[in-house]
Amino acid sequence: MHVITSDINLNDIWTAPIWPESIYAPALAILQSRTHNGQTASGAGGSREVAFEKCLSETAEILALADQKTDYVSVTDGLAAHPDAKIARHHAQLEALQRKFILDWWAGACPAEYLSDDWLDAAQVTAFVDRARAGATVYRKTQLWHLACTLPVHCMIACSTNRMGQDIILGFGTATDAASAAHLAVTEVMLMELNLYSVMAARGGYRHPDTARIEAIIDEYAKRHGALLSDRSANEASLASGTTHDLSIAMPAHRLIDLTPHPKSRPVWLCQLDDKRIVDVLRPDHPFMAQ
Known part of the structure; x- marks a missing residue:
C-alpha cells in the first residue's frame, strides 16, 4: 500500500520522472514518470506546479487500483484523485459523464x-x-x-x-x-x-x-x-449556463466508491454509471488514446 501525500519522497513511487518538452507545445508544462508497478503517470498544465499535482494525482489513481480489487473499466468509468475528497468525487463524476457523452x-x-x-x-x-x-x-x-x-x-x-x-x-x-x-x-x-x-x-x-x-x-x-x-x-449563448451544483443530484443513476488506501493518503474516488456500455477495447471502437 502506498500513502500518497504532497510531501512524499518521490523515489518511493516514481522511477526516472522527466519533464518532456513538446515540439508542438514547448511552453506547456508536462511531467511524466513510470510508477514502481510499471505504469506511466502524466500531468500537464500552464505551470510546473499544476503539472506536478496532476501527475501525483494520476499516480495515486494508478496505485489505488493496484492495491484494491475493483471492476474498473477505463473506457466507461470515472476515476479521480485530489487532496480534497469532495473535489475528487466531483472529478470522478465528471469523468464518468465525459466517458458516456x-x-x-x-x-x-x-x-x-x-x-x-x-x-x-x-x-x-x-x-x-x-x-x-x-x-x-x-x-x-x-x-x-x-x-x-x-x-x-x-x-x-x-x-x-x-x-x-x-x-x-x-x-x-x-x-x-x-x-x-x-x-x-x-x-x-x-x-x-x-x-x-x-x-x-x-x-x-x-x-x-x-x-x-x-x-x-x-x-x-x-x-x-x-x-x-x-x-x-x-449556440454560444447557452454556454454561459454552467452550474456548480452537486452533480449527485442531477446525474443519472451511478455509484461512488472510495478507493483511498489510507486515511492520510490523497483521496481517490471511482464513479460508475449504471447504464455504462460494454466496449470491446481490443479494437479502435472508442476514441480514448490514453488507455
Missing part, C-alpha cells in the same frame, strides 16, 4: 457543435493555446467542439491537426462551466500529441510496441472526423 458522440448519437474564434478568445482559450505553442518547431492547428449535453455540465472536444489537416489528435474536457471544460480539452490534446513521436519514429523505421494501437486510433479519427465534427455552430 464521448462514447455517445463516437457512436453518432450526440452531436458536436463548432465553437467560434470569438468565443474561444473571450474564454481565454486562444491565449492559453498560443502561450503553450509559443516557439513550437512543428505547427499544429487547434479547434474545439461542444457536445449537446442535457445535464448541467459542458463536454468539449479539442482537435489538433498538422498544416495539411492530417495526423488528427483529440482531447476531451468536461466541467460545470464551459470555459473550464475547453481549457481541459486543449490541455489534453496537447498532452496527447506526444503520441505522435512514436508514430513519426515508426514512419522512419523505428517501431514501438504501442505504435500500432496509436496509429489505429489516429486512422479512426480521420475516418470519422467529417461526420462527427461538423461545421454546425454551437
